[in-house]
Amino acid sequence: MPITADITWYILTALTLISALAVILVRNPMYSVLSLVLTFFLLSCHYFLLNAQFLGVVNMIVYAGAIMVLFLFVVMFLNLREYREETKNNLTKIGAFVMGLAILGAIIASIRRLQYPMPSNDQFNVTTGYVETLGDLLFRDYLLPFELVTVLFFIAMVGAIIIGKREKGERHF
Amino acid sequence: MDIFWIKAIIVLVIFGLSLVVAMYSTWAERKVAGYMQDRPGPNRAGWGGLLQPLADAGKMFFKEDFIPAQANKWLFIAGPCLAMLTALLSSAVVPFGDTIIVGSDEVQVQGIEVNIGILWVFGIVSLGVYGVMVGGWASNNKFSLLGAIRAASQNISYELAMGLSLIAVIMMTGSLSVRDIINTQHGGSWNLLYQPLGFIIFLTCAFAECNRTPFDLPECEAELIGGYHTEYSSMKLGFYLFAEYINMFVSSCVVSALYFGGFNYPFMDKVAEALGNDATGHNIATAIGFGVFFMKALFFVFFFMWVRWTLPRFRYDQLMNLGWRSLIPLAILNIVVTGIGLMFEIRWFSWVAVVIIVGVALVQAAMKPKAARGILEAAPVR
Numbered sequence: 001m002p003i004t005a006d007i008t009w010y011i012l013t014a015l016t017l018i019s020a021l022a023v024i025l026v027r028n029p030m031y032s033v034l035s036l037v038l039t040f041f042l043l044s045c046h047y048f049l050l051n052a053q054f055l056g057v058v059n060m061i062v063y064a065g066a067i068m069v070l071f072l073f074v075v076m077f078l079n080l081r082e083y084r085e086e087t088k089n090n091l092t093k094i095g096a097f098v099m100g101l102a103i104l105g106a107i108i109a110s111i112r113r114l115q116y117p118m119p120s121n122d123q124f125n126v127t128t129g130y131v132e133t134l135g136d137l138l139f140r141d142y143l144l145p146f147e148l149v150t151v152l153f154f155i156a157m158v159g160a161i162i163i164g165k166r167e168k169g170e171r172h173f
Numbered sequence: 174m175d176i177f178w179i180k181a182i183i184v185l186v187i188f189g190l191s192l193v194v195a196m197y198s199t200w201a202e203r204k205v206a207g208y209m210q211d212r213p214g215p216n217r218a219g220w221g222g223l224l225q226p227l228a229d230a231g232k233m234f235f236k237e238d239f240i241p242a243q244a245n246k247w248l249f250i251a252g253p254c255l256a257m258l259t260a261l262l263s264s265a266v267v268p269f270g271d272t273i274i275v276g277s278d279e280v281q282v283q284g285i286e287v288n289i290g291i292l293w294v295f296g297i298v299s300l301g302v303y304g305v306m307v308g309g310w311a312s313n314n315k316f317s318l319l320g321a322i323r324a325a326s327q328n329i330s331y332e333l334a335m336g337l338s339l340i341a342v343i344m345m346t347g348s349l350s351v352r353d354i355i356n357t358q359h360g361g362s363w364n365l366l367y368q369p370l371g372f373i374i375f376l377t378c379a380f381a382e383c384n385r386t387p388f389d390l391p392e393c394e395a396e397l398i399g400g401y402h403t404e405y406s407s408m409k410l411g412f413y414l415f416a417e418y419i420n421m422f423v424s425s426c427v428v429s430a431l432y433f434g435g436f437n438y439p440f441m442d443k444v445a446e447a448l449g450n451d452a453t454g455h456n457i458a459t460a461i462g463f464g465v466f467f468m469k470a471l472f473f474v475f476f477f478m479w480v481r482w483t484l485p486r487f488r489y490d491q492l493m494n495l496g497w498r499s500l501i502p503l504a505i506l507n508i509v510v511t512g513i514g515l516m517f518e519i520r521w522f523s524w525v526a527v528v529i530i531v532g533v534a535l536v537q538a539a540m541k542p543k544a545a546r547g548i549l550e551a552a553p554v555r
Contacts, residue, residue, distance in 0.1 A: 030245070030248065030310065034303075034307070037303065041300070044296075053287055053288065053289045054288075054289050054292070054349075057289050057292040057293055057295075057296045058292070060296040060299070060300070061292065061295055061296045061299050064296075064299070064300060065296060065299025065300055065302075065332075066299060066329065066332075069299075069302055069303075069306070069329060072303075072306055072310075072325070073322070073325065076306070076310050076318065076321070076322065130288055131288060131289060132288075
């Protein structure tokens with residue numbers, strides 16, 4: 001079995017990298033969004049391979065299922081031919097390049113400092129990724145932060161509704 | 174025989190069965206329509222028109238496969254493929270039966286048994302909208318695009334209420350695995366008896382997710398010609414229609430698994446006892462359970478058709494209001510009431526929610542002025 005799991009991992013990783021690259025390399029925003037959906041789906045598969053089924057499925061529901069549908073919505077409403085030329089401006093290209101490099105540098109620098117605990121066979125626990133373990137952690141050890149995050153989300157939701165519902169001539173908050 | 178091959182055969186059988194059921198659902202739909210409208214329905218091909226689905230498939234394959242000139246060719250092809258793929262994926266976690274014993278192995282009659290089963294169904298359903306959206310956009314047709322957008326917003330809206338109604342069932346079971354949910358309903362304690370409100374919400378949302386009447390606004394022919402599949406012809410159209418029937422079958426299976434006890438049936442322990450404890454007896458008992466599950470699922474497929482030929486289509490604003498202003502608050506109320514019930518260990522407590530809602534609805538109806546009562550709420554008050 002370990003050999004097949006290895007092969008699956010390599011194929012999956014190759015596909016993930018290809019689809020992630022396609023997000024930024026293809027010209028058509030529609031293809032870009034769809035490859036992002038594919039990337040999220042493949043990332044979910046990675047989670048499944050790591051036996052973190054709950055995380056994988058939630059990633060699929062929230063990102064691939066809900067958020068990307070909204071992205072697709074916006075792209076559908078754009079008139080694609082009109083917006084195509086704008087991004088070819090040299091200044092924006094240079095700016096994007098510099099920003100990308102800076103973010104890449106920051107990510108590499110922060111990862112180099114991290115010390116990941118290497119997994120070993122005797123520490124391995126099948127139930128680590130299970131929803132029961134996650135529930136125990138969230139609702140016992142980290143109950144307060146979890147509740148605070150829900151309050152934060154609630155505030156964000158109310159704010160979004162207030163901003164979204166405001167029409168011309170209505171008073172500002 | 175290796176356990177892998179047994180599992181592979183089971184998966185293939187489930188796959189084949191869902192295709193066959195979807196195929197004969199088209200026939201049954203027309204028969205039911207015919208019966209309800211007092212006409213015979215398809216009766217030329219085979220006995221009682223039983224060969225009609227094959228004839229239809231032949232017709233679909235040999236029709237001209239037309240791709241509009243300005244359409245995005247690849248996405249146009251990808252649309253129906255995605256719809257079909259997501260429709261078939263979701264049945265992977267549905268337990269169609271108990272276990273079968275082959276030699277020394279006990280194999281579950283199910284694609285995969287994972288501890289997040291019901292969330293898998295939910296995740297695949299949330300991906301299902303891409304087939305419609307991609308196809309509708311790629312057609313380069315305003316009506317298709319409108320249909321696709323309607324489908325997407327309808328599916329997103331009803332997913333929320335569906336998920337919330339599921340939570341109450343999950344709370345009562347304490348597990349996300351569909352098999353566990355079925356096993357806790359053993360001995361006649363079907364979830365329907367404890368979650369009446371959740372069942373109604375779930376069923377309504379299932380109708381909306383499958384784009385079935387009364388929520389078939391994405392393909393509303395009176396407003397949108399044909400909706401997202403206006404430009405489709407030949408087998409691509411066939412795939413879209415077929416995916417709808419597969420979705421219908423899978424959601425029927427999920428409803429019967431979640432609320433109607435799945436492969437449980439009354440006196441099943443006595444039947445299992447009479448059949449004996451050896452492998453053959455166990456396998457026959459499993460087969461009976463499988464049959465019972467299938468009967469339940471097929472009843473809900475019939476229910477889908479029954480509703481289709483009984484209820485008229487909603488208006489789009491009515492659809493959205495029902496989803497956001499009625500079903501979601503009701504589902505939240507159901508969760509709260511179920512939670513209170515669990516706290517005091519009263520399983521039937523969510524009937525209280527039903528009583529409250531019926532009471533509120535009656536009071537509201539009584540307080541309304543007479544002219545505004547009835548179905549035609551949009552009509553001007555005289």
